[in-house]
Amino acid sequence: MPLQPSSFAILGAGLMGRLLAVELARQGHRVDIYDAGSPAAENSAATVAAAMLAPLAESAITEPGVVRMGHHALTRWPELLGALSEPVFFQQAGTLIVWHRQDAAEAQRLTRQLEANQHKVPELPALQKLDGAALAQAEPTLAQRFAQGLYLPGEGQLDNRQLLAALVVEMQRLSVHMHWHTPQSPEAFTPGAPGQPDWVLDCRGLGAKGQWPALRGVRGEVVRIYAPDVTLQRPTRLVHPRYPIYIAPKEDHLFVIGATEIESDDLSPASVRSTLELLSAAYAVHPSFAEGRILELATQCRPTLPDNLPAIRQPRPGVLEINGLYRHGFMIAPAMLDVTLEVLNAGQSQLSQRFDLALDLEPAPLPPPSAAAAFA
Template sequence: MRLWSVIGAGVAGLTVATELVLRGEKVQIFDPAGPPGPHGCSWWAGGMLAPWCEYENAEEPVLRLGQQAIGWWADKVDVQRRGTLVVAARRDLPDLRRFARRTEGFTEVGPEIAALEPDLPSFAQGLFFEDEAHLDPRQALKALFTALRAQGVAFHRRTAPEGLQDVIDCRGLAARDHLTNLRGVKGEMLVIRCPGVTLTRPVRLLHPRIPLYIVPRGDGIYMLGATMIESEDRGRITARSMLELLSAAYALNPAFGEAEVLETGVDLRPAFPDNLPRIRRRGGTIFANGLYRHGYLLAPALAQGVADLALNETHSELVDEDSA
């Protein structure tokens, strides 16, 4: 039996390792930064499994491949299948109609909003994507990592040594030493606590400057995100971004004005020019990268494509044919 060496313990590396183990392969993981934690981009994600919403400004593969992610994750971690609610202030209703034209899989809602989310009293129109879901990224990463260790996968908190065979590189932006057209896209987010507001599903507020999504984490805790800035500055969140995120949350429900800010997060999402993930083979190494803002949504398809290439020489649509 071959021993596959996966480099990187973020969402890409752990899903690839999980898929290989599911297919009966032996795997080890290398990551000098350690187990999943704040050092990784995927730690700061929203965890929305929302292919129909993302299709509004993404390519068709995001919609099609993303639909497979809900079942993949639900077999392994806790997934909340409560859909996504998209709303807009009265003055921004043209944006809601534009959003609807660019996607599918929704029901138009009006008075139903009060039944779906009673703590959104100010919105008379919206779109409800019933089949979407969400998960807690941190719990999902920990669950995959724990399951892999329980199945005998060795984890090495160090750089992978030279000369390994059957390597799968999932280092994200660090892989630019080989993937020169990879870029970083800055994302900023907040974690807040507001027991005075109860939301049970992700809510997206359309806004001309900074569309907001808010994802419930339970116990009155919410993730607010996320900016998309074409910048590779990994510094702290900017005052402008924090003000706009909090202002948008306040627009959802004024009670968010009393929220406690628990965390701020900034990291760089790895992306190729078309913002779609790619699988590339260079010599004895397979590179799996470029998840952009679709980490949890497209990681299962990326992992399955890697396993198909590694084990069966089958080329999924994510494989870069020029390098495989």
């Protein structure tokens, strides 16, 4: 049964908060969204992310359920983006993985691992091994530097900042009540009471650590480079035993390059060591990066649970907490969105079983109200 007209308070206007606000408002619900920051999402890990949609590539460090969530996203993102009034760069040209000769053993180990993972999630397209000629055809500018590689068909990426901005435009168009520079916690609301929202959806990431103490930060460092002489056509990953990197080409010769993953909630600027390693590895992939211009060197911490897997839980009636997206935010956000909508509509989710997604829905959801409440 579709959810009857309801009112929602969404806490946190990062990627999940904005997606939920748009979808719920589109369904006719009243939505208020609260965030400690501004529409620029400066406090959100989503602002720094490379926004790659690479389920097979990421299978090297995550579980099959997350990989299936990523595969789900490859179909859902075009639908979600197509419903927005503002354009968002989206590409689905696959992922390329390359390595230098001295790292061939590490590449062989990775290849075996990806092949085994592909058999666990057979709906994924099989990886393709590229010799020098095939690599030259796929990415001509890399052919003289790498003798072989792997191609993962169907994987994609989008422009994270274009998307975050487009979601703000959509929230405005759908009359979402946006409360910027207004941090809130679930304790500020009594769902279902007069003058209160029917539901509170907590999407604050690390901001929810007071309610979810198991959350921890995993620091990432990303450099944005304008490099007009670099012509990579798709996300490219370099196999390296110490600092494997990814290079995600966006529009207009903008490249998002990242590698580091540090168990820390430190948000201080990037270290000299990690910056040197990041830029050196990018230069090793394509020497023309040396003539590029560094537009930004950013750090952020991803909200991560002890098992590195996402979860949805209901600590009390009318409150849902969606968290733990780790480094896979854009890859799994559509799946998390669809599971949350199923829970709100039916009190349970069949999709969550497909994704091996942890749901803790006790106590049972409140019955849907007959009309939306108004609240400050």
